[in-house]
Amino acid sequence: MHVDLDYFYAQCEENKNPYVRGKPVVVCVYSGRTEDSGVVSTSNYLARKYGVKAGIPITRAKKLLESSGAIFFPMNRSLYEQVSEGIMEILRAHSDAFEKVGIDEAYLEVSTRTNGKFEQAENIANEIKRQILTQEQITCSIGIARNKLVAKIASDERKPDGLTIVKPEGVHNFLSDLPASRIPGVGKKVEDKLGQMQVKTIAQLSTISPPILVETFGKTLGGYLFQAARGEDDEPVKEREQPTQLSRIATLKRNTRELPEMLPLLSELAIAATAKLKEESMTCKSVAIIAILSDLSIHTKSKTLEQPTADEKTIVNAAHELMKEFLESMPSAIVRRTGVKVSTLSKLTGQTDISNFLKV
Ligand code: DCP
Ligand code: CA
Ligand code: CA
Numbered sequence: 001m002h003v004d005l006d007y008f009y010a011q012c013e014e015n016k017n018p019y020v021r022g023k024p025v026v027v028c029v030y031s032g033r034t035e036d037s038g039v040v041s042t043s044n045y046l047a048r049k050y051g052v053k054a055g056i057p058i059t060r061a062k063k064l065l066e067s068s069g070a071i072f073f074p075m076n077r078s079l080y081e082q083v084s085e086g087i088m089e090i091l092r093a094h095s096d097a098f099e100k101v102g103i104d105e106a107y108l109e110v111s112t113r114t115n116g117k118f119e120q121a122e123n124i125a126n127e128i129k130r131q132i133l134t135q136e137q138i139t140c141s142i143g144i145a146r147n148k149l150v151a152k153i154a155s156d157e158r159k160p161d162g163l164t165i166v167k168p169e170g171v172h173n174f175l176s177d178l179p180a181s182r183i184p185g186v187g188k189k190v191e192d193k194l195g196q197m198q199v200k201t202i203a204q205l206s207t208i209s210p211p212i213l214v215e216t217f218g219k220t221l222g223g224y225l226f227q228a229a230r231g232e233d234d235e236p237v238k239e240r241e242q243p244t245q246l247s248r249i250a251t252l253k254r255n256t257r258e259l260p261e262m263l264p265l266l267s268e269l270a271i272a273a274t275a276k277l278k279e280e281s282m283t284c285k286s287v288a289i290i291a292i293l294s295d296l297s298i299h300t301k302s303k304t305l306e307q308p309t310a311d312e313k314t315i316v317n318a319a320h321e322l323m324k325e326f327l328e329s330m331p332s333a334i335v336r337r338t339g340v341k342v343s344t345l346s347k348l349t350g351q352t353d354i355s356n357f358l359k360v
Contacts, residue, residue, distance in 0.1 A: 001121060002143045002151035003091055003128065005084075005104035006160035010044040012080050013073045015137045024050060024070035028058050036062065041075050045160065080104075081279045083136050090131045094124050097237045103279075105155075107148050109237035118144060118167055125163055145171070149233035153182050171231035176203040183228045190217070190225075205229040242347055243280065247290065248272045249339030255294045257327055257334050266323055269340040270316040282345045283308035287318040290339035291326055299333070300341070301326045308346060315342065 005011070009027040014020055024047035030038040036058045043052045043061070047070060052061045058072070084103045092098045095108035114120035125142045132138050141162035143154025150171055154164040166174045180202055181191045193216060199205050206229035213222035227233065248269040252262060266289070277284060288302030301322045305314065319340045327333060 001095075001108040001110055001125060002148065002155040003106055003108065003140050004142075004155045004159075005087065005132075005138055005140045007042055007044045007048075008084075008104035008138070009042045009075065009080050010047075010073075011138055012083050013071075013076070014044065015083075016079065017071070017073075020071045022046075024052065024065050024068050026052055026058075026061050026065070026070060026072045027075055028061075028072055029075050030058070078275055078278075081275060083138065085279060085281060086136050087132050087138065087140075090128065090135065094128055095237075097239055099237045099240060107151065107237045118165055122163070122165060129161070129163070145231075147231075147233040148235050148237065149184065149228055150174070150231050152184055153178070156182065175229070175231050176201065178202050180205045180229075183225070185221075185224065185228075190221070193217070202229050242282070242345065244345055245341055245343035246273050246276050246280075246284075246345070247339050247341035248276075249290060249292075249337060251337045252335060255334050255336045259324055259327060262323060262335065262338055263320060266319050266338055266340065267316050269338070270319040271312055273340045273342050274310060274312045274315050277310045277342055277345070280345075281348045283310045283348060284315070284342035285309075285344035285346075286342065287315055287322065288341040288343065289319050289322040289326060290337075290341060291323070291333065291335050292337035292339075294334040294336050296336070299326065299330070301329075302341075302343075304344070308344075310348075315340070 010025045013025055013027060025044040026047050027041040027043065028038055029041050038058045040052060040054055040056050040058060040061050042054050047065065050064045050068060052064050080103060088100055088106060091106050091108055095110060096112040097109035099107040101107065110121050110124055114124065121144045125144060129140060129142065132140055139161040141155050141159045143151040143157065143164050143166070145151040145154050145166040146168050150166050153175070154166050155162070157164040178201065180186055180194050180199055183202065194205065197208065197216070199208065205225060210222070210226050213226050216222065217225060250265055250269060252265060256262065285308045286302055286304050288300050291299045293299065303318060303322060305318065309315070
């Protein structure tokens with residue numbers, strides 16, 4: 001089963017700001033250079049009717065939506081991460097094995113709990129939809145098939161709030177007329193090359209011989225396209241391994257050893273590392289700062305916390321303290337890049353822990 005949340009960031013904004021319902025909604029990544037510079041992260045389906053979609057410049061979106069009453073939001077990643085986390089818990093509970101593949105999608109192995117019966121998988125899918133809607137007011141689209149590839153293509157077939165079941169005997173029919181670009185990994189570049197070979201649909205792709213695919217796309221991609229055109233895929237649903245540490249690194253505006261000059265960036269990195277920690281439902285027991293000096297030498301300084309935490313303030317303060325100590329211990333250090341690393345991670349499990357954790 002592949003589950004993908006519908007117009008995810010925009011749907012989160014609709015829920016948080018109910019007054020926007022019925023209007024085009026656009027979530028923007030402002031670059032900060034001029035007032036409207038930046039790109040669209042995503043938009044709701046109404047905005048998409050005007051041609052506004054992920055990746056287009058904000059200025060273009062504003063023109064397309066002129067006098068439509070559209071509402072523009074800056075990206076609020078921590079909100080979306082919180083909503084996502086609640087949903088992933090629901091999905092995990094309905095799976096034999098669970099693989100999150102992004103903030104808004106996941107694969108669920110359900111073969112064991114359904115005895116391989118598609119009817120039972122359909123029941124699970126409907127139950128998942130109901131729970132996500134009740135708990136997080138979010139709609140999703142689900143694809144069910146005998147492998148990840150076909151399930152993923154199926155989840156994209158009827159959006160929003162779709163459920164598409166492709167039984168093994170139906171794979172060939174399902175795929176045939178779809179454009180080759182519906183195959184995951186087939187972007188603009190591959191699509192263009194296929195176009196030059198007169199290949200538009202998946203059925204047409206399946207007529208191209210392996211040597212030609214390999215010659216055109218290389219061994220890996222060529223081999224993948226050959227199998228994908230036939231709906232073949234034997235990748236297992238992989239439980240993702242838990243990370244043991246997380247870090248965020250960035251370059252300072254200019255080389256410096258002035259603490260006040262570094263603190264804003266250091267705080268930002270600590271906050272980003274904490275956000276990731278929360279996304280993974282984890283805590284850390286150690287915090288470290290990373291300093292890459294003007295001579296490109298790399299230094300770290302770490303400390304162990306009194307107790308495991310995912311508290312932003314604690315982690316930011318620890319990073320500040322460590323950088324202060326580092327600069328004092330290295331009187332000649334001129335810092336070029338800086339980072340924050342959290343380690344000794346552990347997983348928070350159980351519903352009560354997670355809800356407590358969200359209040360932190
Ligand atoms: N995203 C982004 N920039 C992109 C694509 C996506 O910031 N170029 C973000 C915003 C999306 C989220 O990732 O809400 C999930 O991406 P999807 O491709 O699944 O798109 P949506 O969920 O927005 O829409 P759909 O209903 O088509 O799945
Ligand atoms: Ca989505
Ligand atoms: Ca997605």
